[in-house]
Amino acid sequence: MARAGITADRLVAAAADLADEVGFEHVTLSALARRFGVKDASLYSHVSGVRELRTRLALFAGAELIDAIAAAVAGRAGKDALTAFATAYRAYALTHPGRYAATQIRVDPDPTTDSPALRRTTDVTYGMLRAYDLHEPDLTDAVRLLRSTLHGYCVLEAAGAFAHSRDVQASWDRAVDALHTALEHWPRETPRRRK
DSSP: OOGGGOOHHHHHHHHHHHHHHHOGGGOOHHHHHHHHTSOGGGGGGTOSSHHHHHHHHHHHHHHHHHHHHHHHHTTOOHHHHHHHHHHHHHHHHHHOHHHHHHHTSOOOOSGGGOOHHHHHHHHHHHHHHHTTTOOTTHHHHHHHHHHHHHHHHHHHHHTTOOOSSSOHHHHHHHHHHHHHHHHHTOOOOOOOOOO
């Protein structure tokens, strides 16, 4: 590819493809430079370094993930929305393992991270959970339960850790059912009395 054809957006898209091929941890400027047929130094006019590249990749993948989830949950509520959310999340994590790994990094708060995708992720996730009549601090606790359950299941499944003869899809369906039950019967936090 011609050097003039490289843009920050094309660089991030190539990094996303590379992450899915070789793993997020192996995404480097050197690997991308080889992919574009240029020297490493020529990429520094588009990103300041690998940290910025990985941050941009995290935001790119996060936007893809929340777009898929938002499309899946549109017009749904309650258990139907939860099931659609979880299904889209799992499909993305298993289909795009490198991109998904990028979504799990901590993104430092700075001007580049004030992204519409981050705000949309919060809006879609909290919006789906509000159907369970959850309010703070229970809402944040529920988001953490949802994220850790879906993430843990997907990471274990991708690693081939579910060796039991029980069908993995059947276990997934039961896990989503259990999340729904937990959200419907959420133990509300009561205000603490002052001593």
